[in-house]
Amino acid sequence: MPITITAPKAVxxxxxxxxxxxxxxxxxxxxxxxxxxxxxxxxxxxxxxxEDKSYSIVTPGEVITDDPQWMRGHGTFVSPSTSAIVSSxxxxxxxxxxxxxxxxxxxxYTPEVGDLVVGRIVEVQAKRWRVDVGASQLASLPLxxxxxxxxxxxxxxxxxxxxxxxFFAEGDLLVAEVQQLFSDGGAVLHTRSLKYGKLRxxxxxxxSGMGGGSGVVRSRRQVWTMEAANGAGPLDIVLGVNGFxxxxxxxxxxxxxxxxxxxxxxxxxxxEESVSTTMYSSQNxxxxxxTMREISRIRGVxxxxxxxxxxxxxxxxxxxxxxxxxxxxxxEGPDDIYLGGERGEQLAAxxxxx
Amino acid sequence: xxxxxxxxxxxxxxxxxHEALSLTPPIRPDGRAPTQFRxxxxxxxxxxxxxxxxxxxxxxxxxxxxxxxxxxxRTRGYHGDDEEEGGEEKREQERxxxxxxxxxxxxxxxxxxxxxxxxxxxxMLSEALLADGGFAKKLWINRRFHWKLFLDIILxxxxxxxxxxxxxxxxxxxxxxxxxxRLKSEGDEDPFFDDDWAAAPYLYPQGTATxxxxxxxxxxxxxxxxxxDPTKEELAVADVVLAVSVxxxxxxxxSTKGKGKAPxxxxxxxxxxxxxxxxxxxxxxxxxxxxxxxxxxxxxQKQPEARTVEAQAVEGVWRAPRGGAKPAVMAALVQKVLxxxxxxxxxxxxxxxxxxx
Amino acid sequence: xxxxxxxxxPVGATIxxxxxxxxxxxxxxxxxxxxxxxxxxxKMYLKTGVTPSASGSAYLEIETSGKDGVSGLKLSCTVHxxxxxxxxxxxxxxxxxxxxxxxxxxxxxxxRGYLRDPSERDLGTHLEAALRGAIIADRWPxxxxxxxxxxxxxxxxxxxxxxxxxxxxxxxNALSGCITVASAALADAGIDCVDTVAGGVAALVRGSGENDxxxxxxxxxxxxxxxIEAACCIAYLPARDEITNLWFKGDMPDxxxxxxxxxxxxxxxxxxxxxxxxxxxxGETVK
Numbered sequence: 001m002p003i004t005i006t007a008p009k010a011v012x013x014x015x016x017x018x019x020x021x022x023x024x025x026x027x028x029x030x031x032x033x034x035x036x037x038x039x040x041x042x043x044x045x046x047x048x049x050x051e052d053k054s055y056s057i058v059t060p061g062e063v064i065t066d067d068p069q070w071m072r073g074h075g076t077f078v079s080p081s082t083s084a085i086v087s088s089x090x091x092x093x094x095x096x097x098x099x100x101x102x103x104x105x106x107x108x109y110t111p112e113v114g115d116l117v118v119g120r121i122v123e124v125q126a127k128r129w130r131v132d133v134g135a136s137q138l139a140s141l142p143l144x145x146x147x148x149x150x151x152x153x154x155x156x157x158x159x160x161x162x163x164x165x166x167f168f169a170e171g172d173l174l175v176a177e178v179q180q181l182f183s184d185g186g187a188v189l190h191t192r193s194l195k196y197g198k199l200r201x202x203x204x205x206x207x208s209g210m211g212g213g214s215g216v217v218r219s220r221r222q223v224w225t226m227e228a229a230n231g232a233g234p235l236d237i238v239l240g241v242n243g244f245x246x247x248x249x250x251x252x253x254x255x256x257x258x259x260x261x262x263x264x265x266x267x268x269x270x271x272e273e274s275v276s277t278t279m280y281s282s283q284n285x286x287x288x289x290x291t292m293r294e295i296s297r298i299r300g301v302x303x304x305x306x307x308x309x310x311x312x313x314x315x316x317x318x319x320x321x322x323x324x325x326x327x328x329x330x331x332e333g334p335d336d337i338y339l340g341g342e343r344g345e346q347l348a349a350x351x352x353x354x
Numbered sequence: 355x356x357x358x359x360x361x362x363x364x365x366x367x368x369x370x371x372h373e374a375l376s377l378t379p380p381i382r383p384d385g386r387a388p389t390q391f392r393x394x395x396x397x398x399x400x401x402x403x404x405x406x407x408x409x410x411x412x413x414x415x416x417x418x419x420x421x422x423x424x425x426x427x428r429t430r431g432y433h434g435d436d437e438e439e440g441g442e443e444k445r446e447q448e449r450x451x452x453x454x455x456x457x458x459x460x461x462x463x464x465x466x467x468x469x470x471x472x473x474x475x476x477x478m479l480s481e482a483l484l485a486d487g488g489f490a491k492k493l494w495i496n497r498r499f500h501w502k503l504f505l506d507i508i509l510x511x512x513x514x515x516x517x518x519x520x521x522x523x524x525x526x527x528x529x530x531x532x533x534x535x536r537l538k539s540e541g542d543e544d545p546f547f548d549d550d551w552a553a554a555p556y557l558y559p560q561g562t563a564t565x566x567x568x569x570x571x572x573x574x575x576x577x578x579x580x581x582x583d584p585t586k587e588e589l590a591v592a593d594v595v596l597a598v599s600v601x602x603x604x605x606x607x608x609s610t611k612g613k614g615k616a617p618x619x620x621x622x623x624x625x626x627x628x629x630x631x632x633x634x635x636x637x638x639x640x641x642x643x644x645x646x647x648x649x650x651x652x653x654x655q656k657q658p659e660a661r662t663v664e665a666q667a668v669e670g671v672w673r674a675p676r677g678g679a680k681p682a683v684m685a686a687l688v689q690k691v692l693x694x695x696x697x698x699x700x701x702x703x704x705x706x707x708x709x710x711x
Numbered sequence: 712x713x714x715x716x717x718x719x720x721p722v723g724a725t726i727x728x729x730x731x732x733x734x735x736x737x738x739x740x741x742x743x744x745x746x747x748x749x750x751x752x753x754k755m756y757l758k759t760g761v762t763p764s765a766s767g768s769a770y771l772e773i774e775t776s777g778k779d780g781v782s783g784l785k786l787s788c789t790v791h792x793x794x795x796x797x798x799x800x801x802x803x804x805x806x807x808x809x810x811x812x813x814x815x816x817x818x819x820x821x822x823r824g825y826l827r828d829p830s831e832r833d834l835g836t837h838l839e840a841a842l843r844g845a846i847i848a849d850r851w852p853x854x855x856x857x858x859x860x861x862x863x864x865x866x867x868x869x870x871x872x873x874x875x876x877x878x879x880x881x882x883x884n885a886l887s888g889c890i891t892v893a894s895a896a897l898a899d900a901g902i903d904c905v906d907t908v909a910g911g912v913a914a915l916v917r918g919s920g921e922n923d924x925x926x927x928x929x930x931x932x933x934x935x936x937x938x939i940e941a942a943c944c945i946a947y948l949p950a951r952d953e954i955t956n957l958w959f960k961g962d963m964p965d966x967x968x969x970x971x972x973x974x975x976x977x978x979x980x981x982x983x984x985x986x987x988x989x990x991x992x993x994g995e996t997v998k
Contacts, residue, residue, distance in 0.1 A: 003390075003391035003394075003697075003700055003701050003704045004391075004393045004394075004704070005393075005394055005395070005396045005704045005705065005707070005708055006393065006394075006395050006396075007395065007396070007397060007708075007709070008395045008397055008411070120362060120364070122362065123801070123802075124802060166640070166645065169637060169804075170362070170637060170801070170802055171362045171363055171364045171365070171636075171637050172364040172365075172366075173364045173366075173367065198364075198366075199364075199366065200364075200366035200367075200370075201366065201370065202367075202370065203367065203370065203371075203383055204363075204367060280645065281642050281645060282364065282365045282366045282639040282640055282645070282671070282672075283366075283369075283639060283640075283641055283642045283645075283668065283670045283671045284366055284369045284370055284373075284670035284671075285670065286669070286670065287370070287373070289377055289381070292370075292373075292374045292377070292381045293381055296374070296381050296382070296383060296384070296385045297385065299383060299384065299385075300384060300385045303384065335379075337381075337385035338384070338385040338386050338387070338390070339384075339385060340384060340385075340386070340392065340393060340413060341393040341413065342393075430726070468827070468828075468829060468832060469832075470832045470833075470835055470836050471836070473829035473830075473832040473833050473836070474832075474833055474836045476829060477829065477830070477833040481879075481960055485960055485961060485962055486962040487962060596957075622962070622963050623959075623963045623971055624960070624961070624962070624963075625958075625959055625960045625961070626943075626957060626958070626959040627837075627957070627958050627959075628840055628954075628955075628956050628957045628958075629840070630836075630839065630840040630843060634805070634843055634844075634848065635803070635805050635848075637804045638804060638849055674805065674848070674849065676844070676847065676848075676905055677844055677845075677905050677906070677948060677951050677953045677955070678844040678946075678947075678948055678951070678953035678954045678955035678956075679953055679954055679955075680952060680953055680954075681952070681953075681954055681975060681976075681979065684954060684957060684975075685968070685971075685972055685975065688968070688971065689968055692968065
């Protein structure tokens with residue numbers, strides 16, 4: 001059936017990951033089915049939360065604790081009169097050592113130093129680019145923070161400034177690292193490693209809403225190469241912390257090229273020179289049909305994970321991908337890559353059940 | 355939202371998408387089949403204060419609501435002081451609708467009502483509705499009065515993709531669920547109606563052989579592939595995009611006799627418009643051969659040429675399409691929409707299955 | 712949107728006078744019928760370079776029915792550009808096209824206001840689609856071109872007082888004229904185009920009798936035919952054999968693709984004929 005029209009369903013509870021179960025709040029939600037209790041008064045929560053609960057949901061204005069030993073982190077503020085720590089967002093409390101912070105359930109990405117992000121150029125200014133990273137402000141990428149082709153020792157000249165569009169133009173995608181933050185929270189990026197730079201040979205997915213339960217989470221490995229099934233070659237996955245994901249056919253990494261050419265030529269500058277020449281290409285390599293299919297499949301897995309409230313990181317993605325391949329095998333064969341709607345729910349169920 | 359609004363994608367992505375969609379069968383970014391629509395949620399009669407209403411949500415979060423209201427209006431241009439006998443029959447024959455009796459407005463958040471793109475959408479939707487001339491006839495009460503129908507289409511979410519098919523399907527459902535109060539007066543006297551809403555007949559009575567409201571589908575072509583329900587990324591690499599409105603032909607009993615009748619409805623083509631695809635305003639890619647930031651040339655830092663030489667099409671490099679579309683390609687697109695048992699048919703079937711009320 | 716800068720006409724539609732039926736009987740039979748061949752277009756007069764202050768300009772007149780030598784459709788087009796975009800607009804690798812079509816208030820039977828109404832904006836969108844296919848856009852980054860068309864007379868005869876609903880078919884004729892004149896003005900302005908684009912209209916018409924068969928005519932005048940069932944307006948590039956804009960509207964009998972294809976073919980034919988006139992007049996200007 002090419003088109004499926006369904007009646008609107010009641011809101012279903014999101015899949016709770018095993019380590020995020022919060023008994024009290026869940027039972028609260030399910031007991032009156034989301035309806036307001038019209039008979040009795042809605043009881044206000046007691047002013048002090050019990051401290052032995054590991055995770056609990058707080059709302060803005062709710063006092064978390066007035067114990068002076070805690071330091072306050074993100075999502076909280078200190079009430080001026082009572083010097084108690086009060087939550088400023090709706091989310092879950094997290095404690096690390098003595099730091100108390102509240103992670104909102106859904107919020108825009110806020111850049112931190114050292115984050116690996118995928119961004120899109122939206123503006124080209126005199127000596128820098130403005131990059132959209134899905135944060136509240138555009139990040140900036142100065143011309144001095146990119147690798148100019150020709151090696152590290154190549155000097156930046158006026159020609160480079162006039163030719164700034166040949167490096168990155170409007171609409172280009174790149175992977176970069178947050179170098180520092182402005183005082184107003186805007187990020188400054190750099191691509192000064194050979195593993196950063198312009199992206200090509202693949203597709204882009206935006207996973208919106210970074211927060212507690214779902215979306216891309218900060219994890220150990222944000223960039224990796226995985227072997228795809230059905231005869232496709234290796235695929236590169238880049239999970240930007242800001243929720244922008246890039247899936248592409250494996251481009252020979254500069255490090256690999258360096259290793260290859262190490263024996264042949266001498267001198268580090270020569271190696272970097274030869275390697276960095278491909279950095280700013282916007283021409284795709286030839287990509288086979290199987291590779292395109294598997295790339296589409298992974299993109300479907302990412303979307304299915306997000307639509308069903310699961311977090312997106314290496315582990316989930318790899319498991320989800322293998323699950324999807326199996327589902328396709330049981331279904332109509334490797335051509336079957338659609339993972340929206342019901343199939344996505346099936347996939348999510350299989351993952352959380354495992 | 356405008357058909358040619360700049361969709362920000364890099365030339366590498368555009369080249370990849372175009373190549374993926376040119377394969378046989380095309381590989382769409384979300385893995386759908388070329389004739390597969392995204393799942394959608396639909397409900398009707400959500401607004402009790404209107405004569406008919408409907409709401410549709412697409413999977414990507416875009417949502418539209420349509421409300422239909424009717425008012426009795428005096429017919430202009432009728433100067434009958436003559437008391438005509440002839441009764442009901444003559445009156446029926448004289449039934450003629452006028453296109454001004456239907457007023458359709460489209461509201462899209464962030465765009466003014468007289469914006470070119472909104473006007474285009476409104477014109478397309480009302481054209482489809484009034485094309486066969488039969489719709490306005492339903493609004494005739496008597497020679498002096500008629501119903502004036504106000505169709506208000508509101509897109510609730512900011513437009514992420516070209517909203518035409520969403521608005522059209524929602525309008526279709528709203529019209530199906532529209533009821534007009536039952537007429538109790540007779541002849542040409544001032545009309546008065548039955549208070550009982552349950553007795554109000556549907557504008558499109560179910561189960562009879564009257565025509566149904568039209569639907570408008572967005573179809574695009576990349577190379578030799580015909581793709582339905584495109585997302586905005588797919589539109590950004592389209593060679594040609596058409597908005598095709600089809601309606602159902604009234605089937606009379608005689609034509610259903612006989613074996614060998616192909617399954618599916620008999621569809622009528624009501625209107626076709628080309629939509630300017632955003633692919634024409636996309637940034638071009640630069641082939642490696644002429645890229646001054648690539649290859650040995652980059653390290654040598656030679657002075658760039660004053661004006662870039664126009665390159666031939668290179669594989670893997672995106673170029674915005676030029677010129678138009680071949681007539682044969684457009685005809686194939688229209689044919690694909692109209693074919694019996696094809697996509698338009700299935701969409702109409704699915705809409706039929708939505709319970710009214 | 713109240714227009715406070717001008718002294719406007721009466722608010723609300725103006726209704727043309729309706730005459731008693733008895734006297735009109737005689738006139739009704741005098742309604743002109745089509746005398747051209749079904750595949751012939753009306754005579755056109757096209758001249759470029761009429762507005763010296765603009766980068767490019769053109770003027771088009773198409774003769775009307777009945778009376779020879781009297782023209783019914785008059786269009787004037789001016790092109791300004793390519794010129795630089797306003798300072799704060801984002802970078803654009805292509806030329807930015809903006810079209811502006813306006814009927815003069817006295818152009819049609821029912822007086823139009825000074826501000827553009829939705830039908831004129833719709834025409835502008837069609838025109839933009841038609842021209843975008845012809846212009847080589849990436850030769851002019853960071854630039855814009857403005858195409859302004861005034862329809863001075865809209866080809867609506869006095870005899871059509873009784874007829875309603877002919878508005879759309881008139882719009883199609885106006886659109887095809889707009890495409891042709893804009894193409895001439897663009898060539899006059901020296902903007903690179905892949906080909907000259909011209910507009911053509913074909914219609915499926917039927918007589919008033921019950922047994923009249925439907926036939927396809929090109930360049931129709933709505934008042935000459937009893938019933939127009941369907942029509943399409945095509946913008947066509949003859950050298951590349953490509954359509955840049957197609958607008959079809961009507962009530963097709965059954966889902967018969969044959970009639971639709973024939974209609975499109977005839978529209979292409981009309982467009983080719985108009986293109987010949989266009990090319991000739993451009994050639995004359997150069998000489």
